[in-house]
Amino acid sequence: MPTLKHTHRFSLHLSNDDRPPSARPSNEPLNPTILRPWRHLRRLLLFLAILGQSQAQGQNLQATPDPVDFGAIRPGESARESVRLTNSGSDRVEVHVETSGPFAAAKGTLFVDANAHTDLELTFNAGDPGTYDGALELAMPKLFGSDKLHVTLTARVETPVLLVNPVRVAFNDVVVGATSALSVELANPTDVGIVIDALRVEPADASFRLEEDRGGELAAGAKRHLTVTFAPDSGGPHTGHIRVRSVHLPDGSVTIGLQGSGLAPELATSPLPQVGFRLGPHDVGTTSQRYLTLLNQGLADLSISSIRTIGGGLSVSDSSLSIAPGEREDITLSYAPRYEGPLQGQIVLLTDDPQRGEVVIPVSGSAQVGPPLVEILNRSTIHFGAVPLGRLARQQVLLWNRGGSPFTAQLELEGGVHPEFELETGAALLQPGESVKVEILFRPKEIGDRRVGLSVQTETGTHRFELTGTGKFLQLSPTTYDFDRVPVGESVSAVIDLANIGNSDFTISRLQSTSDDFTLYTQASQDNKFLLPANSLRTLPLNVTFAPSTRGLSSGTMRIEGFWEEGTETLEMLLNGTGVAAEIELHPSGPLDMGYVVLGEVETRSIVATNTGDTALRVAANSLTQEVRLEPDAFALQPGESTTLKLHFSPDALGERFAQILLVSNDVHDKAQPIKVRGIGALETIDLTQITRVMASRKTPPEPTSASWNNTPLVLLDETKVDISFTIPDSLRQALIGRRIDIEWVQLDENYDPKGSARQATVHIYEDAEGHVLAEDLNLRLTEDGNKRVRMRLTTRSYPDAPPQTISQIFEAGGWKFEFEAKPLVSFLTIRPGRDYTDKDGNRVKGETERLIGLPGIAFAGWHNAENPSISGVHLTATGNVLEALSTNNAIAVSLGVAVSLYKDRLLFGFGYDIYDSRPRAKRKGTQDYIFTFKYSALF
Incomplete structure (x- = not known):
């Protein structure tokens, strides 16, 4: 920021007088010869001062910034910057503006006021890339020439460049229906921004898409990522490109190549859909099969989501398939007509082949009705084997109609209903091509071989079958055993002879009791088996002990596990017993x-x-x-x-x-x-008043004081200490030992209302207490100026949380006492009787009675009770005639006497006799030497 500033000061003294100016008289005129050249010199100095001042004002101009950098712009565009001119001088400055190069100023001339600033706008225009330098010349004219300021101007013009990475986007193979995504980076490496006008994929029907195709400005040095997706809708190669359009690019646009390959399945069938299946004539109830071949000639897995048939009697072996590229699958087509007539059916395939999503293959044929042909798929003898008595065994008769017409087969046991063999149904309807199973039940009721004949009636006649089975049974005895009544805690044992009364041998491999009350001592295991022959040929003695744990009926089960001809078997024996006990x-x-x-x-x-x-x-x-x-x-x-x-x-x-x-x-x-x-x-309830003693002391040993404990105030002298003790008589000792007594006292005001906090003390009466128990730490002393009125409460309980027993008493400091006092008095009426006297001339002079008010006095000793409402005391008093002193030049009379106080020492009536009288003699002769006073003591 250039700044020019100059300061000029001039001081000149010219004279041909050798005398100093201070030595020359002030009224002495100068020599004219000397004054003439002085005038010319003064004018020259004034001109030079004006010139220096103008130059100094012109050099106070500042320009910011310097140099001015317009930065980088695109070709054909313009840039604007401003320069601030600041005038720090005290005069207005005129500025002429000139620029060089491709720079221009908005004004050619401007004025800057003193101590102010103004902004000068500059413009840069250039069409060719490169770096441009110029200058801003600011001239401030003055008397001779002008002062100049030089400001450097710089700017750059740069052609935008858009870099693409990659320049061609190549997708891997993508299955039709799937989507793949890749990213493309757009970068602006220049110092100027690029405005992208449009982003689009060409051609419009290509399988490529941009997730975000909006334009916008790509700032200098910035990057932007585009996401391109490829979702082929058909197989084979796919191409396209992304065109990025911008007016700032030299060619107007940039192209990004796109390529990818789609993989799609391709279905081929045999027979062709144009040919289909021709099944020809079939008998109703019969089944024929053909094969449908499916071939995947594409490059992706072929998914057949649905395979269904349309038409009665048609069915396929699969409902859906997936075929790898180049593989084939065969599907079985079955035709089993149930009704006669022509067949016009279809096989419908739903696939993911983009060219053939649904494939329909026609199926034609016809069905005709033939005669029934029933076959019995059983041998002539149906064996049920050996079945235990009471158990159920099942066998089936299998019938199949190979013909083309329905037929009802009849089944019947010889002799009608049989007690051991039973048919599930006596008739079975056989549709063409269908088979039916008819169940036969065998439940033997007797041992030995059992037989019966079975007749089956078909279209060819009656067919006879023989049903055979053997009845066997297994049974043990006894099935229950009762131990009767057994005391709880005791036990009883019994030997139970277990016999096999069935017709099959039974081998016992394990014996187990399910209840803890029954203990089995006879053991059998896999290594110690016991054979129990049939028909009770031999018994097994079982040693069982019953030890009931609770009263009542106890039941348990003896599990007898073993095996016989029919396999393993588990039999049970019920064990009962009753536990008896006292409760x-x-x-x-x-x-x-x-x-x-x-x-x-x-x-x-x-x-x-x-x-x-x-x-x-x-x-x-x-x-x-x-x-x-x-x-x-x-x-x-x-x-x-x-x-x-x-x-x-x-x-x-x-x-x-x-x-x-x-x-x-x-x-x-x-x-x-x-x-x-x-x-x-x-504890037994007691009367506290009987055992409580009040002890009072006032500079003397404590003495008992009678208290009524009915809250009637007990008046004691001032400074009396109150103590409480409790008497423990032998008759109440049982009720007192262990008792706690709480003592509480609180101060009362004049209205006997509590004031302040309560003081508490506690007395515990222990086993070693004898005679009396004193309440320690009570610390109660009655004083008229402190604890004047006190309420004391005593509380005790016969047991914890029991209702309290409480008594209370009020103590008050007061009573009749003699004390020295200094009680100020004021008389509201004083009478000094008059008396007659004889003057010096022998004349009789009648005295005058004086009635005075407001005489001061003092009661200095007395015997009184200040709380007594009537006569409250007798006092020794002194009274002074002060009013007389004020009117008689310090003449005063002082009287001593006795006064009786009334109404709590407030009113006093007394008699006094003069002990000092300084009044004038005439005054003294006319009045008596004694006075009667009515005084008031509560004024102070």
Whole structure:
């Protein structure tokens, strides 16, 4: 920022006088010869000063910025910048503007005011790329020439370039219906921006798409990524390109090549859809098969999502297929007509072949009705084998109609209904080409071989079959065993002889009891098997023990596992037994709450005990503490018998107490059943007034004071200390030991309302207390100026949380007392009786009675009770005649006397006699030497 500034100062003194100016008289004129050249020199100096000032003002101009850089622009565009001209001088400056090169200024001449600034706009225009330099010349004319400022101007013109990576986008092979995506990068490496006018894929019907085809500006040095997708709709190669259009590009656009290959399946069928299947004539009920060949001639997997047939009797072996490229699949087409008539059917294939999504192959033929032909697919003898008695065995008769007409076959057992063989149905309808299974049931009821004939009637006549089977059975004895009644806790054993009364041998491999109450001591295992022959030829002795754990019926099962001719078998024997025992039931059954019981007393409750068991009950009571006992402490009950028990509770201490009695018995459930007892030990209710003593002391040993404890104020002298003690007589000792007494006192105001917080103390009476117990730390002293009125409350409880027993008393400081006092008095009426006297001339002068008000006085000693509402005391007083002193030049009279106070020491009536009188003599002669006063003491 160029700045030019000059400062010129001139000082000149010319004279031909050798004297200094201070030595020359001020009124002495200068020599004219000397003054003439001085005038010319002064004019020259004034001109030079004006010239220097103009030049200095012109050099105060500043230009910012310097140099001015227009940056980079595209060819054919223009750029604008501004220069700020600042005038820091005190005069307005005229500026002439000139530019060089392809730069232009908006103004040729402008003015900049003093201490102000203005902006000059510059324009740059150039069409060819390159770097341009110029200058801005600012001239400020002055008297001789002008001052100039030089500002450098620079600018660049750059052709936009758009780089594409890659220049050709090549997709891998993509299956038709799928989509592949790739990214293309557009980059602007120049210092000027490029505005992209349009992005599109050409041709418009190509299989390529741009996810974002909007234009916009690509800033200098910026990059942009385009996502291109390829979704071929047909197989084979696909090409296209992306055209990026911009007016800023030299050619107007940039082309990005696109290429890809689509993979598609191609279906070929044999026979061709134009030919189809010709099945010819078929009998109803018969089935014929043909094969449909499917070939994939494409480059992708062929998916056939649906294969279905249209037309009665047609069916295919597959409903969907997937065929790899170059592979083939054969599908079986079956035709089984059920009704006569022509067939015009179709096989419909739904595929993902883009050229052949649906393929229809015609199927033609006809069906005719033929005669029925029933075949029986069984041998002449149907064997059921050996079946245990009572069990069910099944066999089937299989009938097949090979003919073309329906037929109903008849089935019948010889002799009609058979007790051991049974037909599921007596008739079976056979449609052409169908088969039917008819079940035959065999349930033997007798042992040995069983036979019966079966007749089947078909279109060719009657066919006879023989049904054979053998009846076998397996049964063990006994199936149940009862142990009868057994006491709980005891056991009884029995030997059970197990026999096989069936007609098949049975080998026992395992014996197991399912109940813990029944224990089996006879063992059998895989290594120790026991053969139990048929027809009870030999028995197996089983040693079983029954030990019931609870009362009532117990049941269990003995599982007998083994095998016989028909395989493995599991048989069961039911074991029963009844457990009997004694059982005690108490009413009430829960814990007994004895409530509050006074120490030394006994609380009794009744309990009913019942034997609800099956045997005799024997009980012994065992108390765990001395506070509770049961009466009787031992008893016996027969089944169903009850008795009443007495439970006695006597607490040994205060508070909550817990005790327990164990009923030791032969009870089946609890051999030592507890009876829980809860109670609360309490003290006997007492009268606090009987044991409470009030002790008062005032500079003397404490002495008992009578207190009514009815809140009537007890008046004690000022400074009296109050103590509380409690008497412990032998008659109440049981009710007092362990008791807690709370003492609380609070100050009262004149209206006997509490004020301030309460003070508390606690007294505990222990076992070692004798005679009296003093309440320590009570710290109560009555004072008229402090604890004047106090309410004391005593509280105790016979047991925790019991209702409180409370007494209270009010103590008050006061009463009659003698004390020295300094109580100011003011008389509202003072009478000094007059008296007659004889003057010096012998004349009788009548005295005048004085009635004065407002005389000051003082009561300095007295015997009084300030709280007494009537006569409250007698006082020694002094009274001064101050008003007389004010009117008689310090003449004063002072009287001493006695006064009686009334209404709590507020009003005093008294008599006084003068002890000092300085009044004038005439005044003294005319009045008596004593006075009567009515005084008031509450003014101060």
